[in-house]
Amino acid sequence: MIKVPLRLVVKNLLRHPVRSILTVLSLAVAVFLLCLLRSLVVSLDAGVREARSDRLIVQSAVSLFVYIPQSYDTKIRQVEGVEDVCSWTWFGGYYQEQSNFFAQFAVDSDRLLSMYPEMVLVEGSEADFLADRRGCLIGDQLASAYGFKLGDSIPIIGSLFPRTDGGTWDFQVKGIYTSTSSNVDRKTLFFHYKYLQESRDTGAASGPSNVAVFVVRLMDGARPEEVMARIDALFENGPQRVQTTTEAAFQAQFVSMVGNIPLFVSSLGGGVFLAILLAVINTMLMAAREQVQDSGIMKALGFTNLSVFLVLLLQSLLLALAGGGLGILAALGVADSIAEMIGSQFPGFAVTGETVLLAATLSIVIGLVAGLTPGLRLGRLNVAQSMRAEV
Amino acid sequence: MIELNGVCKSYTRGSETLVVLDHLDLHVDRKSFCALMGPSGSGKSTLLNLVGGLDHADAGTVQVAGHTLDTMTDGELARFRSEQVGFVFQGFNLIPVLTAYQNVELPLLLSPLSRKRRREHAEYALELVGLKDRLRHRPGQLSGGQEQRVAIARALVTDPALILADEPTGDLDRESADQVLTLLLRLNQELEKTILMVTHDARAAEHAGQVIQLDKGRLLEEGLETPA
Numbered sequence: 276m277i278k279v280p281l282r283l284v285v286k287n288l289l290r291h292p293v294r295s296i297l298t299v300l301s302l303a304v305a306v307f308l309l310c311l312l313r314s315l316v317v318s319l320d321a322g323v324r325e326a327r328s329d330r331l332i333v334q335s336a337v338s339l340f341v342y343i344p345q346s347y348d349t350k351i352r353q354v355e356g357v358e359d360v361c362s363w364t365w366f367g368g369y370y371q372e373q374s375n376f377f378a379q380f381a382v383d384s385d386r387l388l389s390m391y392p393e394m395v396l397v398e399g400s401e402a403d404f405l406a407d408r409r410g411c412l413i414g415d416q417l418a419s420a421y422g423f424k425l426g427d428s429i430p431i432i433g434s435l436f437p438r439t440d441g442g443t444w445d446f447q448v449k450g451i452y453t454s455t456s457s458n459v460d461r462k463t464l465f466f467h468y469k470y471l472q473e474s475r476d477t478g479a480a481s482g483p484s485n486v487a488v489f490v491v492r493l494m495d496g497a498r499p500e501e502v503m504a505r506i507d508a509l510f511e512n513g514p515q516r517v518q519t520t521t522e523a524a525f526q527a528q529f530v531s532m533v534g535n536i537p538l539f540v541s542s543l544g545g546g547v548f549l550a551i552l553l554a555v556i557n558t559m560l561m562a563a564r565e566q567v568q569d570s571g572i573m574k575a576l577g578f579t580n581l582s583v584f585l586v587l588l589l590q591s592l593l594l595a596l597a598g599g600g601l602g603i604l605a606a607l608g609v610a611d612s613i614a615e616m617i618g619s620q621f622p623g624f625a626v627t628g629e630t631v632l633l634a635a636t637l638s639i640v641i642g643l644v645a646g647l648t649p650g651l652r653l654g655r656l657n658v659a660q661s662m663r664a665e666v
Numbered sequence: 667m668i669e670l671n672g673v674c675k676s677y678t679r680g681s682e683t684l685v686v687l688d689h690l691d692l693h694v695d696r697k698s699f700c701a702l703m704g705p706s707g708s709g710k711s712t713l714l715n716l717v718g719g720l721d722h723a724d725a726g727t728v729q730v731a732g733h734t735l736d737t738m739t740d741g742e743l744a745r746f747r748s749e750q751v752g753f754v755f756q757g758f759n760l761i762p763v764l765t766a767y768q769n770v771e772l773p774l775l776l777s778p779l780s781r782k783r784r785r786e787h788a789e790y791a792l793e794l795v796g797l798k799d800r801l802r803h804r805p806g807q808l809s810g811g812q813e814q815r816v817a818i819a820r821a822l823v824t825d826p827a828l829i830l831a832d833e834p835t836g837d838l839d840r841e842s843a844d845q846v847l848t849l850l851l852r853l854n855q856e857l858e859k860t861i862l863m864v865t866h867d868a869r870a871a872e873h874a875g876q877v878i879q880l881d882k883g884r885l886l887e888e889g890l891e892t893p894a
Contacts, residue, residue, distance in 0.1 A: 278776050286763035569761050575720060576773040576820075577748020579741055658720040659711075662759060 279582050280573075284589045287566060295594060298558045302598020302641070303605065305551035310606030310626050310634050311613065312544045316537045318457075318624040327458070330390070331499060332525040333489040333506055336516035339528070342485035343515045345472070348383075351489055354505045356497030361386040362468055362486040367435040368444065370421065377417055379431060379464040381471040381486075387412070390492055393459050398425050399450030408470050410449035414461035418451050420615060425451060429464065436471065436482030444480075458526075491519070548637060555645035559591045563649030570653045571661030584654035591646025592639065599638025603631055667828060667860045668694035668717055673726035675712050675883075686712045688883035689726070694876070696827070699854040699861045701874035708880040710864040711832055717862060718751050718830045719743040731827050748776045752821025752859075754850075756833035758813040760805040766792065766816045767801040773824050791819035795849060811842025818849055822859065829853060831863040835870050847873045 288295050333351060335341035345362065352360050366379035388394055388401055397415060404410045413423055423429060430443035438444060446466050454461050474480040493502060503519040510517045520528070570583045603626075610626040617624060653661075670692040676685045686709040694700050702710050715721040716728050719735050728735040731750045738746065753759075760769045771788040779787065792798050795815040805813050814834060821829050831850065835843035851873050853859045863874060871877050879886035 280772060280775050282768060283761065283764065283772075286768075290763050568759065572759050572761055573772075574744065575718070575747060575753050575759075577744050577746075577776050579744045659715045662720075662755065 277581055277585065278578065279585045279589065280578075281589070283569075283573075284586055284593065287562065287569075287586070288590050288593060290562075290565065294558060294561070298555060298594050299598040299601065301554055302551055302595060302638070303601035305547050306599045306602025306634050306638055307605045308547050308602075309544050309637065310603060310630055311609075312540045312547075313630045313633065314606075314610065314613075314624055314626050316540050317627060317630065319536055327522055328499065329493045330522045331491040331493065331503060331506070331519050332522055333491060333517050333519045334487070334525070336507075336518040339487070341515070342483050342487055343489075343517060345468075345484075345486050347510065347515075347517070348489065350509060351491060351506055354502060354509060356494050356502040356505070357491055358494045358497075359386055359390060359492040361390045361490045361492075362488070363490060364468060364471065364487045365435070366431070366433065366466075366471070368431040368433045370429065370431055375421070377420075377462050377464065378460060379466065381468040382465050384410075384465070384467045384469075387465060390490055391459055393454050393456040394452045395455060396450045397453050399448070401450065404449035407447055407449055408467060408473075409445060409447050411446035411464050411466040412450040412452055413448055413464050415451055415453045416461040417464065418448075420462065423448055423451075425449070431464075433480065433482070436475070436480050438474070438480045439478060458522075488525075490522075548641075552641050552644060555591065555595065555641055556648070558594070559587065559645045559649045562590060563587055563653050566653060567656065567661045570656060571658050574658040575662060580654040584650040587650035587653055588643070588646035591650070592642035595638045595642025595645065599635055599641075602638075603634050606634070607631070667696040667698070667731060668692065668862065669727075669729040670713075670716075671727045673713075673716065673723045673728060675709070675716065675721070675724050686883050687716075687723070690883065690885060692878065692885065694860065694862060696860055697854070697858045698876055699851065699874045700863070700876040700878060701871035702862060702864045702878050702880060703866070703868075703871055704880035704886075706866075709883040710880055713880065714830050714832050714862065714864050717828075718753060719746050748773060748824065750826050750828055752824065752826040752829045754814070754817050754821050754829065754831040754834045756836040758805065758810070758817045758837070760813055760816055760820075762805050765802050765804055766797060766808065766819075769805070769816055770820045770823050773820060777824065787823055788819075791823040792816070794822070795819045809842070810838050811845055814838060814842070814846050815849065818846065818853075822853060822857070826859070828860045828862065831861060833864055833866065835865065835867060843867070843870065 333343070333347070335343050348360050348362060351357060361383045364381040366381055368379055369376055385405055388396070404412055411429065413429070417423065425448055427448045429446045429448060431446060432443050446464065468486070471480070475482060475484060491502070491506070493499060499521055506519045507517060566587065573583050573586070574580070606626050614624040670690055673687050673690045674685070675687040676683050690713070702713065704710050712721065716723050716735070717730055719730070719738070723736060733746055733750070735743065735746070761772070764772065767788055770791050771784050774784040774787055789798060789801070792801060795818050797812060797815055797819065800808060800812060805816070808816065829850070834850065835846055838846060847870055850861055850863065854861050863870070865871055
């Protein structure tokens with residue numbers, strides 16, 4: 276049976292407490308950063324990952340920023356395989372000041388909740404929402420971020436659709452929703468497209484006419500590729516050509532819009548990982564050099580080469596686990612605050628269990644790799660030489 | 667207890683081969699106290715390392731306490747050391763981060779003894795060397811003589827048949843050296859430990875019942891019986 280003096284493992288770590296603490300702290304910072312960076316990538320990919328396969332998005336073939344006629348709704352609805360259609364139009368306003376940014380969409384309000392079964396009302400009702408022309412639905416995270424309650428009026432200053440009297444758009448909170456999927460942002464405000472349309476038509480507001488996109492729900496058994504081809508073919512000759520994509524492809528478009536962030540962030544994370552690995556290897560090499568004679572003593576007393584190797588490897592693992600554990604705890608501790616700060620840009624930001632597991636695994640890998648070479652070196656040393664520290 | 671036949675050991679440094687032990691034969695009886703003397707480089711410490719299973723001979727056979735060390739694997743040698751041999755070194759070789767008690771307890775971790783029994787054994791060994799009041803002291807907080815006595819306690823805590831001492835008084839003043847030698851003598855006479863002690867010091871060798879002289883890897887004389 277392999278015997279490892281665990282007391283010696285701990286005492287050796289405390290031999291240079293400042294060095295051990297600094298190594299643990301640098302590991303903690305690295306793991307903390309890795310957790311947050313990965314959480315960013317995960318939140319970016321969440322929309323793609325959790326996109327529904329029975330929904331398609333129809334947008335202008337030119338660009339997402341070119342609006343398409345609202346009248347397309349009727350034609351799309353008649354395409355074989357289409358169950359329902361709901362328009363979404365980006366409103367782009369802000370609450371009180373520009374830094375208070377959150378997403379607002381004008382939608383076909385009577386179809387929104389049936390189109391998105393993952394949206395669940397936790398307060399208010401769809402009927403109240405539909406009954407009030409200025410009614411709106413807001414996400415539970417938006418409500419808690421700004422303290423909005425059912426029945427409150429939310430004044431929004433329109434940037435893309437300013438009111439001609441210079442005033443604000445006042446939306447009445449008729450429902451608060453949550454979401455069972457990170458595919459639907461919980462910090463968004465939805466209001467009636469008809470209200471926007473009427474305001475434009477009556478001259479109460481200005482801004483682009485038409486709608487940004489149509490969300491299409493497929494009938495059961497309909498093949499998405501075929502329906503997409505049919506919709507695109509329908510408007511091949513204009514007046515505005517469209518491009519139909521799956522919901523996943525549409526979400527992926529947003530990720531690519533901000534550049535290849537996943538690759539950038541992954542590279543950054545890889546760099547952090549490599550740097551800290553080298554730092555811990557350096558620490559363990561120093562520790563091994565100091566423990567050459569002790570290893571010789573252990574072997575003279577009857578401990579095996581494997582025991583000596585494990586004493587150093589366990590030191591490395593303990594350092595890595597302490598640093599990794601601290602980093603993970605810190606990341607979990609600040610995750611909610613960060614989600615509050617960057618929730619609009621990175622909806623669904625959260626340090627997931629998968630991220631925690633990855634960080635813990637990386638910490639263990641760092642501990643194993645950093646302890647391996649110096650540990651093997653100590654294990655292989657000749658007893659007589661190491662007793663005299665002739666290395 | 668110790669039987670060496672035709673033992674050779676040499677080291678290579680660069681292109682030069684240095685013969686340290688040259689066809690050496692040696693016999694040491696059980697329960698004897700034997701001093702191994704000779705000039706620097708005569709092969710004393712190398713001989714001690716071979717007997718302790720810390721190194722392998724190039725040729726010849728090394729038998730200790732009924733074990734033929736030449737054919738043993740590293741693992742078997744480690745077990746042999748933990749069960750049969752206690753080491754005392756010139757530089758004490760205590761682990762600096764452990765207390766006197768923890769240093770003495772260390773070899774017992776390889777035994778199946780319970781924590782309580784290990785404590786009893788370690789405290790008894792420290793009591794034997796007169797250091798029971800220094801249990802919690804680290805090596806850096808002890809004098810040289812005290813450190814060597816802790817090392818002796820560590821060497822005898824597993825109750826080995828053989829104690830190998832490499833210049834145990836080399837780093838000590840006269841008074842501490844006498845204490846250590848008296849202690850080794852007691853271990854030999856009262857606990858019947860076989861002791862093989864490498865020393866330069868003729869006064870130290872006087873404590874031994876048998877003195878062996880080595881020079882250039884060969885035995886010069888043996889069997890100088892001295893009264894303890």
